[in-house]
Structures are given as C-alpha cells and as structure tokens.
Amino acid sequence: MHPDVLSAMALPLTGHLDPYFLAILDQINEMLRTVFVTQNLLTFPLSGTGSAGLEAALVNTLETGDTAVICVNGVFGERLCEVVKRCGARVERVEAPWGQPISPDDLARTMQRFPQARLVAAVHAETSTGVENNPAALGRVIREHAPDALFVLDAVTSLAGIPVNLDSCHVDICYSGTQKCLSVPPGLSPVSFSERAFARCQTRTTPTQSWYLDVSLIGRYLDASQRAYHHTAPISALFGLHEGLRRVLNEGLEARYRRHRAAGERLQQELKKRGYQLFAAEGARLPQLTSVLLPDGVDDAAVRNKLLHEQGIEIGGGLGAYAGKLWRIGLMGENATDEVVDRLLDALPS
Numbered sequence: 001m002h003p004d005v006l007s008a009m010a011l012p013l014t015g016h017l018d019p020y021f022l023a024i025l026d027q028i029n030e031m032l033r034t035v036f037v038t039q040n041l042l043t044f045p046l047s048g049t050g051s052a053g054l055e056a057a058l059v060n061t062l063e064t065g066d067t068a069v070i071c072v073n074g075v076f077g078e079r080l081c082e083v084v085k086r087c088g089a090r091v092e093r094v095e096a097p098w099g100q101p102i103s104p105d106d107l108a109r110t111m112q113r114f115p116q117a118r119l120v121a122a123v124h125a126e127t128s129t130g131v132e133n134n135p136a137a138l139g140r141v142i143r144e145h146a147p148d149a150l151f152v153l154d155a156v157t158s159l160a161g162i163p164v165n166l167d168s169c170h171v172d173i174c175y176s177g178t179q180k181c182l183s184v185p186p187g188l189s190p191v192s193f194s195e196r197a198f199a200r201c202q203t204r205t206t207p208t209q210s211w212y213l214d215v216s217l218i219g220r221y222l223d224a225s226q227r228a229y230h231h232t233a234p235i236s237a238l239f240g241l242h243e244g245l246r247r248v249l250n251e252g253l254e255a256r257y258r259r260h261r262a263a264g265e266r267l268q269q270e271l272k273k274r275g276y277q278l279f280a281a282e283g284a285r286l287p288q289l290t291s292v293l294l295p296d297g298v299d300d301a302a303v304r305n306k307l308l309h310e311q312g313i314e315i316g317g318g319l320g321a322y323a324g325k326l327w328r329i330g331l332m333g334e335n336a337t338d339e340v341v342d343r344l345l346d347a348l349p350s
C-alpha cells in the first residue's frame, strides 16, 4: 500500500449519509467508471471482498432452474460454479486445462447448445494459474451465439493492472477486489452492472435470495434522488479506495498497464534465463501474476518460509493439484517495479 492510502484510512470519520461522505462516494463511482472503461451508471464499491462481488453478480441474476455457462480453467472458475449451484441454477462448463486459456471456439460450441443460457461467466485473470482469458474474444462469441445471455467477468486480479474494457468487450457485470492491482487493503469489491443487467435484476420473478447483496436495494442508496439507508457504508475503507483510485488515475491507466507489463516480463525473462519453467501458456501470461514450476529438488515450504522470514517477501504456493509444485508470484499495484523484481531474484535459489 502507498502510505497516502493508509493515511486516508486514518482520517476522521463521517456518517454514511453525511453530504461530505456522499460526495466522496460519487467521486469513487466516477473514478471506477474510468478504470472499468464503462458508462454503466450502476458502478460502485460493494461492501465485502472480491467474493462478495462474485456472489452479487450471480445471486441477483440467477433464479432456480436457470442455466449458466461457466468458463473453468482454475480455482476461481470453480468458485463461480459452486455459487451458481447454490443459486439453484444449472452449470454448463467450458473447460481448459490449468495453465491454458479458455478457447473462444469451445465457448462458441457450448453456446450453440445452450443459446437460452441466462449468463456466461469467465475469470479474466486466473490467479490460481497466472493465465489471462480474453474478454474481447469471449464477449464477441456470447453476443453472436446468445445475445440475451449476460456476460459476467471476474476482474479481481486484472483491474488496474491489465486493460479491462467493459463496454467494448460487451461485459454486463464485472466485479473486482481492492487488494490486487488497485493496491488498496482488502474489504471492498468494485462492481459494475450494465443497464440491461440491472433491468434483469429488477424484473426477476422471485426476490434476490441475499438481502445484503441485493443490488436493487443498494441502488437506492446510491441514487441521490431516492437515497435511503440500506447498510452502513464502511467509511474508512472507502476513504482508502478514494485515495487509491486517485493514485491510479494520476499515474494514468496506460502508464500503469505498461508498468505492470514491464515488471512482469522482466521477472519472467529472468526466471527463464535461470532455468525456471513458466507454467502459464505463452501468449496468455499475466504480467501481474507469474506462475512458475518448482525446479527439481527444491523444497516448496522451505524456500517460501525462508523468503518470508529472512527477506520479508511473500510468494504464493500452488493450489489444488499444483500444491507443492508451483509458485505464484504477484507483482501488483505498488509492487510492480524493477526494484521488487530484483529483490526477489536476488533471494530466489538459482
């Protein structure tokens, strides 16, 4: 975190209906529209971490018996499937092996079989594997084969690190998290709903099962013309997000993407030079999350513990079938710099 973000979180508090705070909230929503590259009116920071955004995207739009097509090539695609099932809806999976991106052709074949699907969901940046799925290509397929299906995009690890262009990619609902490339502490989930997605939420036949995540109710708090208390806004967290977004826009989105790309590519090239094998498929590698297979004879826990306790550097281990076999190295937000890359390279076993 940049110290300015932490200082903003320590500012004196206001109430959640205080005009000063409401002006800050309006500014946050406007800055989020810029970062999501969307005109969507319903764009705001949902209370809760990225998983709250994921649940909100699904519980507001799915009803019992609906079909949802879910792209699965890692842990967070699986999480989408789990929540769809809990909504009483049916999951149709489009899969790719871990380390590979979802093929738009595979999605097209599935959409031809399920043109009535209520929604299609994909993870932009699969944090469990370091793979980028291509929202522009997936969005085109959905629009062509199932124009009524909503496109839901998980941008938890992508927002403000690589381009996330909601409107040009035909994304209807997007959710993110604050603790990744936005470089703000965890606790909020920036979300955006298109007009037609919001219309779906308001015309469902049964009330949204979650009262807390019901965007029709939250929308009334956000709208100055009908402002009504829904739940108490987490004021300090929102002050932090306001400062974090201000920093993102002061840097400029393109410059920020370039910084992430430069740091990630440098790390990946250096690792290759040292004989490490990158896990994510070439052409779909995220700069902000590098996945690398452990070299033979390297003890996962021993190296990561040494890095943490002796160098103050935390890298992630592999998940699921890749536990103990993979490292996941984040270079996100304030951390996407040459200095951070050099510190890690110096500390890693060569």
Ligand SMILES: Cc1ncc(COP(=O)(O)O)c(C=O)c1O
Pocket: 049, 050, 051, 052, 054, 076, 123, 125, 126, 127, 128, 154, 156, 157, 177, 186
């Ligand atoms: C791609 C992706 N989706 C969803 C989540 C869930 O977010 P959170 O842990 O903030 O609830 C994560 C968390 O790392 C993630 O990486």
